[in-house]
Amino acid sequence: MTQFTQRARAIALRTARHAALAGALLASAVTAMAQATSPVGTWQTIDDHTGQPKALVQISQDGSGELSGKIIKGLNPNDQADRRCTACTDARKDQPMLGMTIINSMQKDGDAWDHGQILDPENGKIYKCKMHLEDGGNKLVVRGYIGVALLGRSQTWIRQQ
Known part of the structure; x- marks a missing residue:
């Protein structure tokens, strides 16, 4: 595996983790808003x-x-x-x-x-x-x-x- 491929894979994993975290935060915010109303x-x-x-x-x-x-x-x-x-x-x-x-x-x-x-x-x-x-x-x-x-x-x- 080339160094470029390893870097691309690492960036893809970080991006996926960030997207999952953002999704969880968004879901939490939506739940909190629904609870408030x-x-x-x-x-x-x-x-x-x-x-x-x-x-x-x-x-x-x-x-x-x-x-x-x-x-x-x-x-x-x-x-x-x-x-x-x-x-x-x-x-x-x-x-x-x-x-x-x-x-x-x-x-x-x-x-x-x-x-x-x-x-x-x-x-x-x-x-x-x-x-x-x-x-x-x-x-x-x-x-x-x-x-x-x-x-x-x-x-x-x-x-x-």
């Missing part, structure tokens, strides 16, 4: 009473653009893995909380998402829901309410990577 992803919820992490909720988007969210993991070691929604009054009655869809029909409304519902599996109540992102997409403020948004409560969920 969409609640799609995994979120850690916080218990209102204890202030401790409670569960992980996976929010996804369907083909029509609506968001839904389901519980994918409980984080409280004192909770039983097979806990059921005994207080639910709809089709989720006595169903396992793990894997349960608790957010549905959320639609983009400007910089927020609205017009959906959220279930509190602790008391079985279903509330109207609206949400918006804060802190560069790392926090999701979720508000459940009855009637008007002033009559409700908000929780701030933390994005998980």
Whole structure:
């Protein structure tokens, strides 16, 4: 192999490595931008009473653009893995909380998402829901309410990577 061929091969390898690195950085930047503008992803919820992490909720988007969210993991070691929604009054009655869809029909409304519902599996109540992102997409403020948004409560969920 000639010295020229060896140099050409070395340059080609460096170029390929740089291209792969650039592709990875671009993919990371695109992911970060998408996270900053969409609640799609995994979120850690916080218990209102204890202030401790409670569960992980996976929010996804369907083909029509609506968001839904389901519980994918409980984080409280004192909770039983097979806990059921005994207080639910709809089709989720006595169903396992793990894997349960608790957010549905959320639609983009400007910089927020609205017009959906959220279930509190602790008391079985279903509330109207609206949400918006804060802190560069790392926090999701979720508000459940009855009637008007002033009559409700908000929780701030933390994005998980």
